[in-house]
């Protein structure tokens with residue numbers, strides 16, 4: 720089995736930076752370059768932001784970093800209210816409503832984003848970035 | 852890293868100069884938003900952000916910039932973002948915000 724690092728932070732804004740920084744250390748250890756590490760940092764920040772802002776009933780956020788060869792893979796889980804990802808639509812960038820940019824940013828920066836969520840069931844978002 | 856916000860009014864240029872150092876993220880964006888509204892209530896003027904030492908921005912930070920832009924637009928004032936680092940500029944670019952917000956590097960304007 721591959722190694723895994725699990726981290727649990729309280730579901731609050733002031734702890735998101737700790738999760739972000741941890742992700743950069745792990746990505747760095749895995750040999751990603753500076754730009755890729757920045758991408759990973761932002762994507763993990765956005766996923767944690769969503770847990771804090773939309774998963775209010777969750778007391779924690781759990782991050783499982785899977786130390787796979789050749790790729791960065793993290794699962795970010797909250798036990799909040801969840802949402803219907805089927806009903807998510809990408810922001811209309813030209814409208815500049817200032818809302819709904821997080822998932823779009825994640826999708827742009829990562830190679831894969833898998834969202835498992837349901838009303839009342841919490842949310843798990845899996846982010847993958849492959850090494851060039 | 853947290854965010855440090857340094858604000859002064861430039862009498863000569865008749866604009867607000869806002870220096871941002873650190874991380875503009877979920878933990879600091881509300882503070883920045885409140886501070887900006889406060890200074891604009893005091894004096895409705897253009898705003899220049901100096902962000903050479905801003906290390907990080909996320910969607911909550913972009914949200915602050917968008918709502919600020921809306922307020923300034925209404926009052927026919929302008930904003931400019933000066934000297935972003937590459938990673939910060941990238942976030943403006945992928946969200947298309949570089950097309951509506953003026954971004955300049957070392958005094959020169961870069962086209963979006």
Ligand SMILES: Nc1ncnc2c1ncn2[C@@H]1O[C@H](COP(=O)(O)OP(=O)(O)OP(=O)(O)O)[C@@H](O)[C@H]1O
Pocket residue numbers: 769770772773774797799800801802807817818819820821822823842910911914
């Ligand atoms: N962990 C989560 N728990 C519950 N709902 C979520 C979660 N993550 C995303 N969502 C839902 O998906 C929507 C889109 O998320 P996205 O991050 O794209 O935008 P946002 O968070 O609303 O705004 P922004 O990210 O620009 O601050 C959210 O408004 C929310 O309804």
Ligand SMILES: [Mg+2]
Pocket residue numbers: 765768769819820821822910
């Ligand atoms: Mg979000």
